[in-house]
Amino acid sequence: MSMCMKHLFSLLTATIYLVGILRRDGVTGFKLADTNTLKTVLMIHRHGDRNPVTLGSLNPNKANNFPDGLGRVTLFGKQRLYGLGMLTRLRYANFLTFDPNEAYVHSSNMDRCLVSAQMVSSSIYPPRTKQLWSNDIRWQPVPVHSLPEHYDPLTEAGNTCPRLNVERRKLEQTPEVQAIRRRMAPISSLAERDLGLEFGDWWKLGWLYADLGAQEKSVCPTCTLPSWYNSTIRNTLREVTLECFKLNTYTPLLRQLYAGPMLQELVHRIHQPLVNDSEGISFKRKLFVYSSHDSEMTALMNAVDIHYLEPPGFASSMFFEFHQIPRSAEPIVRLYYTPDGGPEKFCELTMGCHETNESFCNLTAFEKLVQQINPYDYVRECFSPT
Numbered sequence: 153m154s155m156c157m158k159h160l161f162s163l164l165t166a167t168i169y170l171v172g173i174l175r176r177d178g179v180t181g182f183k184l185a186d187t188n189t190l191k192t193v194l195m196i197h198r199h200g201d202r203n204p205v206t207l208g209s210l211n212p213n214k215a216n217n218f219p220d221g222l223g224r225v226t227l228f229g230k231q232r233l234y235g236l237g238m239l240t241r242l243r244y245a246n247f248l249t250f251d252p253n254e255a256y257v258h259s260s261n262m263d264r265c266l267v268s269a270q271m272v273s274s275s276i277y278p279p280r281t282k283q284l285w286s287n288d289i290r291w292q293p294v295p296v297h298s299l300p301e302h303y304d305p306l307t308e309a310g311n312t313c314p315r316l317n318v319e320r321r322k323l324e325q326t327p328e329v330q331a332i333r334r335r336m337a338p339i340s341s342l343a344e345r346d347l348g349l350e351f352g353d354w355w356k357l358g359w360l361y362a363d364l365g366a367q368e369k370s371v372c373p374t375c376t377l378p379s380w381y382n383s384t385i386r387n388t389l390r391e392v393t394l395e396c397f398k399l400n401t402y403t404p405l406l407r408q409l410y411a412g413p414m415l416q417e418l419v420h421r422i423h424q425p426l427v428n429d430s431e432g433i434s435f436k437r438k439l440f441v442y443s444s445h446d447s448e449m450t451a452l453m454n455a456v457d458i459h460y461l462e463p464p465g466f467a468s469s470m471f472f473e474f475h476q477i478p479r480s481a482e483p484i485v486r487l488y489y490t491p492d493g494g495p496e497k498f499c500e501l502t503m504g505c506h507e508t509n510e511s512f513c514n515l516t517a518f519e520k521l522v523q524q525i526n527p528y529d530y531v532r533e534c535f536s537p538t
């Protein structure tokens with residue numbers, strides 16, 4: 153294909169996709185943002201479709217069944233993330249410019265999140281003519297910031313805070329965890345016997361859903377699944393995953409440790425969209441992107457009182473929007489969500505910070521909600537002995 157044809161092809165694909173979305177606008181819940189009042193967008197998304205993380209020592213499927221690597225994003229996962237970027241560009245078409253300096257991207261240090269952050273950000277910021285540095289590649293780099301797993305409370309809360317696992321283990325004897333153990337007993341003993349998996353910590357029971365899902369024929373044609381894996385068991389695993397996500401923030405302390413830093417970040421960025429780099433050069437940011445995990449996203453949802461019914465899918469994304477309404481004293485925060493990166497199920501979510509029937513929170517009420525989680529003592533709580 154000639155260079156020109158290639159450009160035409162990708163432009164055509166993008167246009168068909170976007171026109172498709174627009175035609176379904178209203179039917180799908182997807183809308184363009186109200187950019188008259190919009191000031192800042194904070195987007196927290198899950199990585200794209202991934203390969204299994206843990207196979208188990210007895211699993212007939214081995215790492216070489218997954219050419220992209222265990223735990224890594226698949227080709228389809230990359231495409232889905234690119235689609236999420238297009239959806240974002242479309243929703244904020246009248247808000248964003250094409251200057252990547254207006255965005256600040258933070259990713260978990262895990263490869264699947266870093267790759268996802270690059271897919272999303274390069275799809276939000278396709279190079280304009282003056283930004284093209286090559287005739288062959290319609291892509292430009294967008295900086296992605298990251299911290300080592302053990303020092304990143306924003307997108308790696310589960311790995312950063314030693315106290316978190318101590319507190320989660322304390323739940324072992326609760327009726328809720330015992331009920332999950334009982335419900336999973338037939339399945340976990342089969343998984344121990346046939347796959348060589350171990351389920352010491354209760355929350356590992358919630359990992360089987362994604363790991364077995366990633367070995368299904370439709371995503372891994374060369375894989376074999378255990379004979380007992382069927383749709384009933386798949387459904388049980390999905391429900392157990394949801395239960396585990398709820399239990400991750402069972403106590404106020406768990407909410408604080410799992411979601412506190414991200415909540416604090418939201419409030420901080422609403423007030424301070426100016427980010428200085430280490431050389432003191434500062435840019436006003438309109439868009440903050442966090443490439444994260446389902447566990448961190450559900451912890452955040454629990455913290456703002458959202459009762460989700462499905463585990464967040466690959467490329468799911470929360471969009472916190474900060475609006476300043478003219479002639480209104482109080483700015484507001486709205487939350488939108490796509491459970492799979494696509495426009496079909498795009499919707500507004502109602503956070504639990506209001507007594508009225510409004511879907512949004514005013515800033516005072518949002519900050520009150522955040523203060524209840526008390527994110528400010530994170531370091532002391534996280535690293536304190538128990």
Ligand SMILES: *[C@@H]1O[C@H](CO)[C@@H](O)[C@H](O)[C@H]1NC(C)=O
Nearest residue numbers: 338380381382383384385386
């Ligand atoms: C799946 O397997 C379980 C246990 O063997 C069985 O009870 C259930 O009926 C099966 N479901 C389907 C849809 O085949």
Ligand SMILES: *[C@@H]1O[C@H](CO)[C@@H](O)[C@H](O)[C@H]1NC(C)=O
Nearest residue numbers: 424426427428429432433434
């Ligand atoms: C960024 O730098 C400017 C001036 O260089 C300073 O006034 C401002 O306080 C700094 N902001 C932050 C968040 O550090």
Ligand SMILES: *[C@@H]1O[C@H](CO)[C@@H](O)[C@H](O)[C@H]1NC(C)=O
Nearest residue numbers: 482505506507508514516517
């Ligand atoms: C902000 O929201 C809270 C809760 O809904 C409400 O009680 C309060 O009156 C609102 N403040 C303003 C200034 O509208």
Ligand SMILES: *[C@@H]1O[C@H](CO)[C@@H](O)[C@H](O)[C@H]1NC(C)=O
Nearest residue numbers: 502505506507508509510511
């Ligand atoms: C909220 O909506 C429900 C149902 O639409 C209604 O019954 C209730 O009175 C409303 N509450 C307020 C505070 O407007």
